[in-house]
Amino acid sequence: MAPTIDIEARFLDYVTAENKVEAKDWMPEGYRKTLVRQISQHAHSEIVGMLPEANWITRAPSLRSKLILLAKVQDEAGHGLYLYSAAETLGTSRDEMIADLHSGKAKYSSIFNYPTLSWADMGAIGWLVDGAAIQNQVMLCRASYGPYSRAMVRICKEESFHQRQGYEIMLHLAKGSQEQKDMAQDALNRWWWPSLMMFGPSDDNSPNSAQSMAWRIKRKSNDELRQEFVDKTVPQAKFLGLSIPDADLRWNEALGQHDFGSIDWNEFFAVVAGNGPCNSERIEARRKAHAEGAWVREAASAYAAKQSGRRSHDSTTKPQAA
Amino acid sequence: MKWDTCDPSEQYLLHLGDDALVLGHRLSEWCGHGPILEEDIALSNLALDLVGLARQYYQLAAKRIGAGTTEDQLAYWRGERDFKNHVLVEQPNGDFADTMARQFLFDAFHLLQLEAIEQSNDAELAAIARKALKETTYHAQHSAEWIVRMGDGTDESHRRISSALLRIWPFTGEFFLPAEVDRLAAARGLGPDVQSLREPWLELVREVIAKAQLSLPVMPQKLLRGKSGIHSESLGFLLAEMQSLPRAYPDAQW
Numbered sequence: 001m002a003p004t005i006d007i008e009a010r011f012l013d014y015v016t017a018e019n020k021v022e023a024k025d026w027m028p029e030g031y032r033k034t035l036v037r038q039i040s041q042h043a044h045s046e047i048v049g050m051l052p053e054a055n056w057i058t059r060a061p062s063l064r065s066k067l068i069l070l071a072k073v074q075d076e077a078g079h080g081l082y083l084y085s086a087a088e089t090l091g092t093s094r095d096e097m098i099a100d101l102h103s104g105k106a107k108y109s110s111i112f113n114y115p116t117l118s119w120a121d122m123g124a125i126g127w128l129v130d131g132a133a134i135q136n137q138v139m140l141c142r143a144s145y146g147p148y149s150r151a152m153v154r155i156c157k158e159e160s161f162h163q164r165q166g167y168e169i170m171l172h173l174a175k176g177s178q179e180q181k182d183m184a185q186d187a188l189n190r191w192w193w194p195s196l197m198m199f200g201p202s203d204d205n206s207p208n209s210a211q212s213m214a215w216r217i218k219r220k221s222n223d224e225l226r227q228e229f230v231d232k233t234v235p236q237a238k239f240l241g242l243s244i245p246d247a248d249l250r251w252n253e254a255l256g257q258h259d260f261g262s263i264d265w266n267e268f269f270a271v272v273a274g275n276g277p278c279n280s281e282r283i284e285a286r287r288k289a290h291a292e293g294a295w296v297r298e299a300a301s302a303y304a305a306k307q308s309g310r311r312s313h314d315s316t317t318k319p320q321a322a
Numbered sequence: 323m324k325w326d327t328c329d330p331s332e333q334y335l336l337h338l339g340d341d342a343l344v345l346g347h348r349l350s351e352w353c354g355h356g357p358i359l360e361e362d363i364a365l366s367n368l369a370l371d372l373v374g375l376a377r378q379y380y381q382l383a384a385k386r387i388g389a390g391t392t393e394d395q396l397a398y399w400r401g402e403r404d405f406k407n408h409v410l411v412e413q414p415n416g417d418f419a420d421t422m423a424r425q426f427l428f429d430a431f432h433l434l435q436l437e438a439i440e441q442s443n444d445a446e447l448a449a450i451a452r453k454a455l456k457e458t459t460y461h462a463q464h465s466a467e468w469i470v471r472m473g474d475g476t477d478e479s480h481r482r483i484s485s486a487l488l489r490i491w492p493f494t495g496e497f498f499l500p501a502e503v504d505r506l507a508a509a510r511g512l513g514p515d516v517q518s519l520r521e522p523w524l525e526l527v528r529e530v531i532a533k534a535q536l537s538l539p540v541m542p543q544k545l546l547r548g549k550s551g552i553h554s555e556s557l558g559f560l561l562a563e564m565q566s567l568p569r570a571y572p573d574a575q576w
Contacts, residue, residue, distance in 0.1 A: 047359070054354035058347060061567035061576040062394045063377050066350070067370060073353050074366035081359050119567055119576075177574050285355065293357025295482065296418045299475025300358075306474065 015216040020146040023089035031215055034208065035145050036090050037106075038217065040097040043083035044108035046076045048101075048282050052116040053125060061119060068165055069122060075158045082151040089147045102287050109133075110268070111194050113276030120173050120180075120187035126166015128188075128195040128233065134159045135229045136199065144216035167236065174240040181241075188237065189245045196260075197268045199226040205265075230258050330506035331444060332383050333406070334513060336396065337503045337549060338439075339379030340407035343397060344557070345428065346372030347564055348415055357418050364464060368425070371457040378450045398568040402551075402558045406503055409548035410493035412557040419472060419479070419486035426465035427490055430526040431497045431519065433462050438514030447512060466530045473534025480536070487531075488539050495543025497523070501550050 008028055014021075021027055050073050057073065060066035084094045100106035111129055116122070137159060140152040173184035200206055200222040212218040220228075230249075237244050248261035270276065349369035356362025380393035410428060415421045436458055439451035472483035498520040500508070507513040531538050548554075567576070 050354035050362075057350045057353055058563050059566055061398075061574075063343075063373060063380070063397055065576055067373055067377075070350050070353060070366055070370055070373070074363055074370070077354075077359055077363045077366070081363070084359075172576060177571065179571055180574055289355045289357070292417065293361075295476065295478045296357035296361070296472075299472050299479030302479075303471040303475040 012214065015144040016214075018216070019144075020149065021144050022146045030211070031217075032090050034212060034215070034217065035148065036087055036092050036097075038212075039083055039087040039090075039148055040092070040100070041107050041109075043080045043087060043097065044101045044106055045112065046080035046083060048108045048286060049112045049129075050076050050080075051282055051285055052112055052114070052278075053122060055116050056119060056122050059119070060122075065122075065169070072126070072162050072165055075162065079155045079158070082154060086145075086147040086151045098290065102283065102290065104274070104283070107272070109198060110271040110276060111198050112282060113271050113279045114190070114194055115278050117190075118183050118187060120169070120183040121191070123166050123169030123173060123184065124187035124191040126162050126164075127170050127236070128166075128191050129198065130159055130162040130166060131233060132195045132198040132229050134163060135225050135232075139219045139225070140217075142216075142219060148217075170240055170242075174242060184240070185242050188242050192245050193263065193267075194271075196226055196230070196263055197271075199223070199229070201265070201268070202263075227257055230260050234258055329386065330503075330510055331447070331512055332386050333503050334507040335379045335383035335386070335447070336404075337406035339376045339383065339396070340405045341411050341432075342372045342379065343376035344405070344407045344560065345411040345424075346370075346374075346376060347560060348411065348413075349421070349425075351415055352421065361418075365421075368461055368464070371454075371461065375450070375454050375457075378453075382446055382450065394568070398565045402553060402561055404551060405553065405557060405561070406549050406551060407553075407557075408493070408496050409544075409546040409554050409557075410490065410496065412548070412554060412560060413490070413493065414556055416486065416489075417482065419482040420489065422465055422468045422472065423483065423486035423490040424493075425461070426469050426530070427487075427494050427527065429458065429462035429465050430523050430530075431494070432458050433526070434519045434522050435514065435516075438519070439512075442513060443511040462526075469530050469536070470534040473531075473536040483534070484536055487536065488541065491539040491541060492544040493546065496546040496548060499546075501547065503549050 007026065011026070011028060011031075021031075053069065053073050053076075057066065057070050060069050084097060087097060088094060097106065101108065116125070134156060137152055137156050141149055141156055143149045143152065170184055170187075173180040203209065203221045203223045206222050209218060209221055213221070234244065234249070246261045248259065250259055251257075252259045271279070274280075346369045349365050349372065352365040353362065353369070356365055376397070377393055380396045384391040384393050384396060408428075410424060413420075413424055433455070436451045436455045440448055440455060442448040442451065469483060472479040474480075498516050500516050504513070504516045508515045528538055546552075568574070
């Protein structure tokens with residue numbers, strides 16, 4: 001009798017040896033599901049994440065900053081597109097994913113459920129939110145699923161430009177008038193804690209992390225990534241002359257890293273549950289754009305179908321000379 | 323600060339810059355709200371090109387006005403009556419059909435206008451037009467394709483684009499009605515006699531409209547004087563929003 005080969009064990013060996021999984025390769029159902037959930041959630045975050053920043057495009061205070069912000073938000077649409085395409089290779093269509101977003105079944109990053117209240121928020125989002133995203137995404141460039149890791153490589157290049165754009169706004173404000181400095185500090189105060197929450201629940205409360213790490217989707221735990229982010233960001237805040245709103249933040253010489261205060265997980269879970277300041281507005285804006293665009297998409301499909309009908313009619317009635 | 327310059331080349335640059343900025347601004351309002359992701363990206367591209375073009379015109383105008391004038395002063399510190407854009411470009415976005423009808427009718431005009439300005443005897447202006455022509459050729463192709471898709475798509479899209487064209491059409495007469503700024507520009511050889519663009523424009527538009535199985539609107543044109551600084555009621559709101567930060571913090575640098 002031939003020995004039974006445990007295909008799941010072989011898969012695990014394959015990814016542990018740092019091989020890439022491609023769309024047509026066999027993969028465990030759980031791996032596929034995890035990836036679809038994670039990639040679509042990431043795509044939705046890009047798309048919903050356009051809204052808080054788009055809120056300031058029409059009010060950007062200089063033509064240069066208007067162009068940069070618009071280009072940045074446009075990049076996010078592009079990231080959404082790559083990511084939806086990467087998730088589609090796993091057999092879920094963009095329409096299905098979007099339907100799940102609109103029904104509330106699929107999640108997106110909770111950070112986008114906070115309002116953008118001043119121009120400094122464009123700086124804080126680029127600096128902190130994109131900074132936290134990069135921390136996570138650099139790791140994902142090495143994810144075992146090929147289409148995802150390749151999409152992440154492209155995205156990371158653009159995200160680092162976004163982070164510089166945000167930091168540049170903060171720098172201008174921090175070196176500006178007192179009102180501008182106040183604006184910058186206020187933005188840091190409001191965005192700091194939600195940015196730390198972006199890494200997700202702490203390790204002892206993150207049930208899916210171990211499996212994702214074994215599958216080589218994730219490489220570092222939520223808490224490790226959060227710590228790296230804090231250590232990287234504290235000196236940047238210092239350079240701006242702004243103070244991080246955490247009385248417990250201090251350098252720990254023995255550990256060679258910063259200690260920081262505890263995160264308000266009640267707030268985190270309330271926002272995830274849909275009760276953040278802007279959850280309903282964000283989803284409503286997406287639903288509205290989708291519903292109002294339905295006739296446009298239908299027109300494009302109808303026209304494309306007519307054209308392909310005409311082409312096949314032409315090719316049967318009027319054969320082209322070879 | 324007085325931007326109401328009497329110099330014809332400066333006035334003309336402001337007129338051209340204002341068209342590009344105001345239309346670019348309108349298009350940027352779509353960002354995040356487009357009917358499909360690919361089109362959201364395309365509308366942002368149009369906006370980026372147009373705001374980028376406005377900067378080139380304003381930078382040249384600022385250099386010629388002198389006295390430390392900047393592109394941002396021209397964009398953020400002139401009032402409604404100082405803006406010299408066509409009334410068409412400030413019209414609110416409406417639905418996607420309204421936006422595309424506005425875009426298509428403007429792109430066809432813009433293309434012809436830039437082709438003429440490329441021959442301008444003002445070398446710096448001609449250089450801007452030459453570069454903008456490449457982008458505008460793409461814009462005109464993109465909007466024409468949408469007119470055809472909507473006209474020859476579904477019953478609903480046909481109905482929507484037909485009524486959008488009827489709404490926008492009366493704003494196009496201003497393209498070809500010479501204002502002071504056009505007369506001076508034409509007299510100096512800076513830009514075209516706008517009346518001469520009417521026939522070629524109609525030809526471009528007629529071709530696409532026919533392909534889209536739509537009919538060319540036959541209706542009177544509005545009496546408009548945007549190029550002389552008399553606008554529709556919507557421009558004031560657009561500028562109030564766009565200019566709010568610099569005006570709230572007049573001493574701040576951004």
